[in-house]
Amino acid sequence: xxxxxxxxxxxxxxxxxxxxxxxxxxxxxxxxxxxxxxxxxxxxxxxxxxxxxxxxxxxxxxxxxxxxxxxxxxxxxxxxxxxxxxxxxxxxxxxxxxxxxxxxxxxxxxxxxxxxxxxxxxxxxxxxxxxxxxxxxxxxxxxxxxxxxxxxxxxxxxxxxxxxxxxxxxxxxxxxxxxxxxxxxxxxxxxxxxxxxxxxxxxxxxxxxxxxxxxxxxxxxxxxxxxx
Amino acid sequence: xxxxxxxxxxxxxxxxxxxxxxxxxxxxxxxxxxxxxxxxxxxxxxxxxxxxxxxxxxxxxxxxxxxxxxxxxxxxxxxxxxxxxxxxxxxxxxxxxxxxxxxxxxxxxxxxxxxxxxxxxxxxxxxxxxxxxxxxxxxxxxxxxxxxxxxxxxxxxxxxxxxxxxxxxxxxxxxxxxxxxxxxxxxxxxxxxxxxxxxxxxxxxxxxxxxxxxxxxxxxxxxxxxxxxxxxxxxxxxxxxxxxxxxxxxxxxxxxxxxxxxxxxxxxxxxxxxxxxxxxxxxxxxxxxxxxxxxxxxxxxxxxxxxxxxxxxxxxxxxxxxxxxxxxxxxxxxxxxxxxxxxxxxxxxxxxxxxxxxxxxxxxxxxxxxxxxxxxxxxxxxxxxxxxxxxxxxxxxxxxxxxxxxxxxxxxxxxxxxxxxxxxxxxxxxxxxxxxxxxxxx
Numbered sequence: 001x002x003x004x005x006x007x008x009x010x011x012x013x014x015x016x017x018x019x020x021x022x023x024x025x026x027x028x029x030x031x032x033x034x035x036x037x038x039x040x041x042x043x044x045x046x047x048x049x050x051x052x053x054x055x056x057x058x059x060x061x062x063x064x065x066x067x068x069x070x071x072x073x074x075x076x077x078x079x080x081x082x083x084x085x086x087x088x089x090x091x092x093x094x095x096x097x098x099x100x101x102x103x104x105x106x107x108x109x110x111x112x113x114x115x116x117x118x119x120x121x122x123x124x125x126x127x128x129x130x131x132x133x134x135x136x137x138x139x140x141x142x143x144x145x146x147x148x149x150x151x152x153x154x155x156x157x158x159x160x161x162x163x164x165x166x167x168x169x170x171x172x173x174x175x176x177x178x179x180x181x182x183x184x185x186x187x188x189x190x191x192x193x194x195x196x197x198x199x200x201x202x203x204x205x206x207x208x209x210x211x212x213x214x215x216x217x218x219x220x221x222x223x224x225x226x227x228x
Numbered sequence: 229x230x231x232x233x234x235x236x237x238x239x240x241x242x243x244x245x246x247x248x249x250x251x252x253x254x255x256x257x258x259x260x261x262x263x264x265x266x267x268x269x270x271x272x273x274x275x276x277x278x279x280x281x282x283x284x285x286x287x288x289x290x291x292x293x294x295x296x297x298x299x300x301x302x303x304x305x306x307x308x309x310x311x312x313x314x315x316x317x318x319x320x321x322x323x324x325x326x327x328x329x330x331x332x333x334x335x336x337x338x339x340x341x342x343x344x345x346x347x348x349x350x351x352x353x354x355x356x357x358x359x360x361x362x363x364x365x366x367x368x369x370x371x372x373x374x375x376x377x378x379x380x381x382x383x384x385x386x387x388x389x390x391x392x393x394x395x396x397x398x399x400x401x402x403x404x405x406x407x408x409x410x411x412x413x414x415x416x417x418x419x420x421x422x423x424x425x426x427x428x429x430x431x432x433x434x435x436x437x438x439x440x441x442x443x444x445x446x447x448x449x450x451x452x453x454x455x456x457x458x459x460x461x462x463x464x465x466x467x468x469x470x471x472x473x474x475x476x477x478x479x480x481x482x483x484x485x486x487x488x489x490x491x492x493x494x495x496x497x498x499x500x501x502x503x504x505x506x507x508x509x510x511x512x513x514x515x516x517x518x519x520x521x522x523x524x525x526x527x528x529x530x531x532x533x534x535x536x537x538x539x540x541x542x543x544x545x546x547x548x549x550x551x552x553x554x555x556x557x558x559x560x561x562x563x564x565x566x567x568x569x570x571x572x573x574x575x576x577x578x579x580x581x582x583x584x585x586x587x588x589x590x591x592x593x594x595x596x597x598x599x600x601x602x603x604x605x606x607x608x609x610x611x612x613x614x615x616x617x618x619x620x621x622x623x624x625x626x627x628x629x630x631x632x633x634x635x636x637x638x639x640x641x642x643x644x645x646x647x648x649x650x651x652x653x654x655x656x657x658x659x660x661x662x663x664x665x666x667x668x669x670x
Contacts (some may be wrong), residue, residue, distance in 0.1 A: 015448045039441045044378055044449030059438070060445040064378040079432040083376055098432040102373040104417070120431040121373060123417040140427060142417045162419060218422040219405055222259035 002027065006041075007034040014041065018068075021047040037077065042070050045087070062089045065106060078115075081108045084125055097134070100127045103144065109198045116153065119146045122163050128198035138165055139175065147194050149203060157211050165211040166191050168203065177217045181210045262494040263402065265327075265583030265593060266553060267395050267486040267530065272503040274486070274531055275540040277650030278643050279659065282629045290628040297624040298634040301548050303525045304386060304455020304478040307447070311455055311478075312364055312386050314548070315344025316620045317635055318538055320612075321483075321529050321552035322368045322388065322459075324350025326403055326412040327490030327583070329600035330357055331608075332592040335559045337361030338605060339612025343620075348388060348550075350490075351401040351426060353415045354380040361605075366457065369446070372401060372426035374416040381450055386479075388457040389443065391430075391468075394487030394530040397461025397501045400428035402491045406586040409595040439475040447476075457481050462502040462530065466510035469526070473518055479525045481550065482511050486531030488553040490593065491584035504530035504541075506653040512545030521545065522636075535622020542623070543638035544654060558615035559608035560590045 004014045014032060021028060028049040035041055039058035042051045045068035053061070056074035066085035075093030084103040091099075094112035101117070103125025110118075110127070116134035119127050124143045132150030139155075141163030151169035158175020164187070165178075174180075183206075191205035217224055240246065251262065283289035290297060304311035320340045325333050327350060338361050340347040346364035353375015354367055367384030369376065381387060392398060403412070405421040413420040433442045443456055458472040459481035472480045484504025489497065508528055515521040528541045529550035541549045553561075562570075564577040569589035573582065583593035591602035627635050630642045644659040645651035651658040652665035 011448065012452075016451060019451060040445040040448045043445050046378065059441045060432070063445050064381075064449055066378055078438075082432050083373060083378075085377060101432040102376065104377065117431070121427065123373070139431075161422075218419065220260060220423050 001029045001031055003031045003033065005033050006036060006038055011038055011040060015043060018042060018045050018047075018049060018051070021049055023047070035074070039077070042068070045070070048087075056093065065089060075112065076110075080110075081106070081125075084108065094131070095129075099129075100125050103127070107194075107197055113150065119144070119163070122146065126194055126197075128194055128200065130198075130200070132169065135172075136175070138163055141165070145190065145194055147191065147198070147208070149200065157213070159217065160211075160213040162213065164190075166205075166208040167211065168208045171209075171211070174211065177214045178211055179214045181212045183208070183210045263404070263491055263584055264494050264497070264581040265489060265491050266497070266581045267488040268498055268501075270498055272485070273505050273647065273649040273653055274503060275505060275537045277505070277646045278540050278654055278656065279646060280536075280539070280543075280626055280630060280642055281644055283631050287631050289631050290633060292625060292628050295628065296633060297628050298636075299620055299624060301525070301636070303457075303527070303548065306478045306520075306524055307452065307476065308386075308455040308478050309451075309453045310385075312346060312366075314346060314364065316616060317542060317548035317623075318343075318532075318616055318619055319345050319366075319527065319548060319550045320347035320555050321487070321550040322348035322350045322366070322390070323552055323556075324352035324401075324403075324490065325355050325358065326350070326352035326407060326416070326595070327593060329591055329594050329603065330355065331600050331603040331605045332556075332559060333358045334361050334605035335603060335608035335612060336555060337365070338609025339555070339559070339616065340364070342609065342613035343616035345616065346385065349384075351390075351403075352412065353377075354384070355415075359383060361609075368459075370401070370426070371428060371430045372416075373431065374426070378449055381446070381454075384454060386455040386457060387446055387450070388459050388481065389439070389446070389477075390459045391439075391472075392461030392463065392483075393459065393489060394461045394483035394485050394501050394504070395489035396492045396496045397463040398428060399492055399496050399500070401426035402584065404491065404584045404586075407584065407595045412595060436471040436475050439471075443476040455479055457527070459483060461485075461487075462504060462507040465502070465507040466514045469511040469514040470518060473515065473520050473524050477524060479527060480511065480515075481527045481529065482507050483550075484528070484530030486553075487529050488556075503653070504528060504532075505650060508541060508544040508546060509653070509655045515545075522547065535619040535624075536626060538619055538623040539626040539635065539638055540643065542635050543642050544640060544656075547636065554615070555612055556592055558612045559592065560603060560611070561588075561592050563590055566590055 030051045032053040035055045037058045043063040051070045053072045058077040060079045062070040062081045068087045071090045076095045078096040079098045081089040082101045084106040086105045090109045095110045095114045099114045099118045100108045102121045108127045110129045113131035114133045118133040118137040122141045122144045126145045128147040135153035142161040148167045152171045155175035157178030188205045301317040341363040348366040366386045369389045403424040455478040457479040458477040460468040462484040485501035525547035527548045528546040566589035586594045588594040591599045643656040
């Protein structure tokens with residue numbers, strides 16, 4: 001286990017060490033202490049390393065993660081796990097805006113709440129939020145799954161493409177072209193799998209509602225212009 | 229006796245001219261705004277309104293063909309461990325695979341490589357063909373993040389964070405369903421055949437303070453190796469340049485309203501943004517005020533057509549220029565040899581701009597395999613290289629006549645303006661005077 005104390009080591013020390021891991025290396029476990037809200041902690045991971053961060057982080061923690069497992073024992077600033085390709089990111093506390101933005105793969109678990117624009121422009125990532133999410137979440141979501149055990153704010157799924165949204169609590173309002181859809185058996189099965197992967201044991205998939213795209217804005221029609 | 233009103237010649241309205249009336253009828257018939265490619269078609273003050281003074285008794289010229297006039301430029305010297313070294317100060321601007329065919333992108337890469345310069349991806353990610361044929365490739369980081377991934381970030385030679393472009397400052401990308409083929413849909417994670425309208429601002433940052441942190445993240449991901457450009461449309465060049473520098477850019481790319489787009493609303497192209505000529509001096513002033521001129525490089529684009537335009541942009545303080553529309557013309561866009569087919573599409577060579585429809589007879593702005601196969605990437609790449617070399621020779625010819633042994637030694641003092649507007653925008657004297665609007669002593 002390699003430990004980086006960000007009260008003395010630099011961000012560059014940490015990220016360059018994470019990037020220098022050779023294929024098949026044995027020493028793949030890292031610990032970060034005193035992150036003190038640092039930005040860009042553990043970004044650009046390209047190997048199956050494990051990083052435990054003790055404390056809260058700033059912007060873009062685990063950005064573009066590709067295969068790593070990053071756990072933040074604290075809260076995360078904006079853009080956590082942005083553009084994640086694969087791997088797992090777990091935030092034990094809350095997450096700020098744009099959590100999982102444009103993510104293409106992997107699993108992001110937020111054990112607290114997530115602020116606005118959670119899953120914005122998501123492109124294949126799976127996001128499970130134990131608490132609630134803010135407004136404009138999953139805006140222009142293209143692919144992947146957003147699972148919310150609590151409530152969703154205004155304009156959920158605005159201008160949604162093919163991302164699938166599951167909300168257990170209330171939805172304050174739906175965005176343009178986002179509608180409630182039938183929970184079919186395959187959705188129940190997928191949701192059960194995601195809840196399992198996210199370590200959620202006391203909640204059943206049947207408690208959720210599914211939301212997705214009405215697909216009315218996929219091709220321009222002047223009579224839909226007032227939807228924007 | 230009845231009053232007789234003698235006939236008068238028919239007189240058309242200057243306000244409601246033929247083009248305006250045609251657009252009103254088109255809008256009424258279709259219910260959709262006009263969408264097209266390219267940049268502004270209206271006449272705006274441009275480099276044509278400037279002239280070089282050349283040498284005289286007080287300035288002596290360099291001998292053409294004998295005395296050296298350097299053209300190289302290094303981009304990204306501020307922070308990047310691996311700056312980009314180019315033989316010529318003319319780069320090829322970002323144009324997406326999706327908007328352009330695969331062979332067209334390959335041709336741009338081949339041409340730029342032969343000429344010793346860089347080409348740029350676009351709003352659709354990086355293809356292997358493009359990477360393979362481009363010795364120096366700039367990878368655009370756009371609001372849509374289509375095709376964005378860390379592997380391509382690392383195999384790029386530079387990263388260009390696109391905040392805006394000259395054809396549509398404040399607008400997002402657009403790729404209509406006709407061009408969302410299987411491969412384009414897969415690269416963009418979109419359903420095939422939809423009208424793709426990408427976001428106008430980035431999903432995970434807003435404002436210059438966030439941009440600074442975003443640039444930090446990109447540098448950390450790429451181990452501080454890659455130059456990071458910030459591209460802005462010609463809107464508020466002084467402040468945009470200053471803020472890009474503050475955010476940590478290595479290079480600022482400034483695109484005036486003559487800069488093209490693959491597709492957007494005509495009303496946007498023609499009515500938003502500033503002419504390229506009006507953008508350069510405020511941007512250079514911002515760099516000078518910050519002590520960063522020549523430390524943060526400035527690339528100017530939007531309507532660059534000739535070596536004279538290159539020389540004028542550099543004389544006003546740019547480090548390099550970028551071409552898009554002109555590069556497409558060089559590889560065969562709007563070539564009169566396709567006139568019969570342009571007419572079938574209701575257009576004519578030189579005016580064809582329905583690039584979004586994917587029916588380009590030249591095989592450039594299309595995803596139709598049959599049309600795309602018309603473009604030979606090797607032949608077209610050679611054409612682009614020829615054109616880039618001609619532009620460079622032209623710029624050198626002018627620079628030598630002004631007594632400069634490097635294109636970067638050209639300066640505003642070498643120029644005069646033909647019109648009051650150009651004098652004001654370029655801040656060079658009206659020809660025959662020592663004055664320009666805004667300068668004291670009038």
